[in-house]
Amino acid sequence: MAVDQGLIDWVVEAMAPLGTVTQRAMMGGATLYLDGTIFAIVGLDALWFKADAVSDAAWDAVAAPRFTYEMGEGRTGQMNYRRAPDDVYDDAEAMQKWAALGVEAGMRAPVKKKRAK
Known part of the structure; x- marks a missing residue:
């Protein structure tokens, strides 16, 4: 994944009325948090919002594809993230x-426990 800093800057600007967006590096991309809650990733030249069984119907209604990646040996994996609709790239309300x-x-999402050392 490649980090598009311009896209991250736009997310920070658009989301400012709702809270503070922070980021952490993730396998060549970035994980985005709003006031400490994970809500999106940036990678593969796109913005991907966190999804789950509760929100899947809304994402399906706009045909937002799931985040998929190659695992090697011909296998494909997927994560619970959906590609952002096109209007989010230039409309803060969207x-x-x-x-x-x-x-x-x-x-x-369940809170992940830290592994004991």
Whole structure:
């Protein structure tokens, strides 16, 4: 994955009325958090919002594909992220609307426990 810093800057700007967006590097891409809640990733030249069984119907309604990746040996994996609709790239209200689904999915996600050393 490649990090598109311009895209991340746009997400930060568009989401400012809702909270603070922070980022962490992730396998050549970036994971985005709103006030500490994971809600999106940036990679493969696109923005992908977190999804789950509750939000899948909304993503399916706009034919937003799932994030998929090659695992090697001809296998393909997928993550619970959906490609952002085109209007989020130039419309702050659309960004906030679709990102809200990602934030809600992030809030519903189980908290991962840290491994003991």
